Amino acid sequence: MRPDRLVGVLAGYVHWDITVAWGYAMGAARHPDRPAIVDDDGVLTFAQVDRRTTRLANGLVGRGVRAGGKVAVLCRNHRGFVETMVACAKIGAHAVLLNTGLSASQLATVLREQEVAVVVADEEFTDLPPDVQRVTDVAELISEGAATPLPRRPPRGRLIVLTSGTTGAPKGARRPEPAGLSPAAALLSRIPLREGETIAVPAPLFHTWGLAAFQIGLVLGATLVLRRKFEPEVLLADVRERGCGAVFVVPVMLQRVLELADRDVPSLRVIASSGSALPPPVATRCLREFGPVLYNLYGSTEVSWVSIATPAELAEHPSTVGRPPRGTRLAILDEHGAPVPPGGTGRIFVANEMLFDGYTNGMGKEVRDGLMSTGDVGYRDGTGLLFVAGRDDEMIVSGGENVYPAEVEALLAGLDQVREAAVVGVPDEEFGQRLAAYVVCDRPGVLDPEAVRDHVRTHLARFSVPRDVVFLDALPRNATGKVLKRDLPPYPVRGET
Known part of the structure; x- marks a missing residue:
């Protein structure tokens, strides 16, 4: 200099x-x-x-x-x-x-x-x-x-970011100001962004992920390409014409980009996805269409980041959310706060330099030994890769068995005829709770409820089979692409679809 x-x-x-x-x-x-x-x-x-x-x-x-x-x-x-x-x-x-x-x-x-x-x-x-x-x-x-x-x-x-409000009214979360450049170093330890490159940011800036793109782009002296509204054709045109090396998207945006016929973007080195769960079929297709450029960050407004999956990890395990980046501690704990061995499912806790300072209403998240709860449950395999089973408040008990809707959602999303799916727990007189599936197909009538149930029955335990199957034209989502399960239509009585 x-x-x-x-x-x-x-x-x-x-x-x-x-x-x-x-x-x-x-x-x-x-x-x-x-x-x-x-x-x-x-x-x-x-x-x-x-x-x-x-x-x-x-x-x-x-x-x-x-x-x-x-x-x-x-x-x-x-x-x-x-x-x-x-x-x-x-x-x-x-x-x-x-x-x-x-x-x-x-x-x-x-x-x-x-x-x-x-x-x-x-x-x-x-x-x-x-x-x-x-x-x-x-x-x-x-x-x-x-x-x-x-x-x-x-x-x-302070930067005050609102929680997504998918399960209630949004709350203000006080975002910490970085004391140094180590938070950027943490992300860069897993996502190979470069100094001075051009980065397209269609992810909303009001969301933690879009805000992270802005902040790390500023550290790198990057040129940020911003558009008022996301259009997949415009995004790819920006990448081609501006020579963008990276884009920051939420998964639903990536899905729309993959639906386009012309996806030739030779300058693109990094597709960084976060904001909601990345469906495994979308990860697999992205790697097939764009090459080894996809990075999936798992985090939240409250904890910032937990882990990042690299292209190699996603190619081998499309459902993984990767490993903790530099300076991040991760623990899987049981209901008593004891560590769960590899392969065992428990609550996910994390510690890093950017844990939020609490909600503006004075409330906070549970903390154990300096680790903050993410509100999710998951497990780590023998190599240390993290997998998220779902929200801890979405788990249902059906006939005495713990069932996670997210596992069924991921399975249904893998069907060729299915564009997206949401699964929720509903009351059941016989089993206490059961699953109801809301499915969006690529064209009307291509699947019937029994075909959906048969697919789940073939791959998962019987308590994971949705008794109710509802076909929709689209799932209700918020501005960041998260599914608003509270806005799903009422599930039908048994026997109806």
Whole structure:
């Protein structure tokens, strides 16, 4: 690095500490003309983002935002989202990242509970409470804001991410600020991203996975390609035209990309998937179509990451979620907190540098010996690979046997005629509980309920066979692609389908 640029990097660190604000100040010093963001409105360099976010920070101060205050972000993936997070860091404000799929009542509840001062929202989101101060034109606020330097070392602002809310109302989770670069080193120990490459990020930035892509991309000085709405054709066109080396997706996005006929993207080295369970057939097909480029990260908003599966591991065991990356401790514990031997199923606990600091309502997750519960159950095989059996609150007891719906879901997803499937436990007078399967086929009438049951009966124990089979046109999902099981239609009475 040239001496003058090193001085700029050190000056940015002195001013902003290790925050996203320093990330762009460092980029402005090292490679000012390198594209930082490519979106639907064009290209911004690192120097431009650094200058624009100073103006935006001053503009937010003019709207009454102070250190310790909260700014909510209700935006699609574009420059305004990133610039708002950076501007908040420059004044020590907390950024509350709102899920774009929230209902009007959920939005009102979250904004009230978080005591938000200002909402930066895209124009399409009109269901905000009338008493909330709203900013819809970030570019206008930037043009109005002064370029006046901001105070050095403001208080650390937090990034507050909402839980997915698949089983209830979303909760605010306080994301920790990295104390150094070791969290990035942990991910890079299993995912071979490169400095300065171009990364496409269709995964929502308000979600932990999209946010992780932004943060590690910033560490690497990467060019981030963002689009307001995900379209598989546009994503592949961006990869080809921009020479993207990596993309960050959620599994449902990968499924849609695999449905396209033209998938020639020679520059692509890494497809990083996370956010929900990756169906084994999707993993196998991706490796067949794109080569050894697929990496699957298992984690959550609360624990950040647990493990990462590499292409070689997925090729041999498509259902694995891999191994813990550098600096991560993993344990499989029984109901008493004792370690479970290899092959035995138990609750998954993990420790790393990015465990969340608790929910904003004061609640937290169970912790044992410094390890935090993921809320999932699973097992490790003799080689140390981790497999997730499902959520610990989704396990049912049918006729005295423990049954995990996720195992049946993975089996059904492997049928050629099935696009996706969801399995839930329902009450049963004879066995206490039984399974009901909701299946989406590639075309109507290609399967009947008995064919579904026969397939499960052939491969799994009899208590795993779904008594009820319901065919749907699509599964209900949230904005990050997770299936909303609470929104599935009522299961039929026995004998109906």
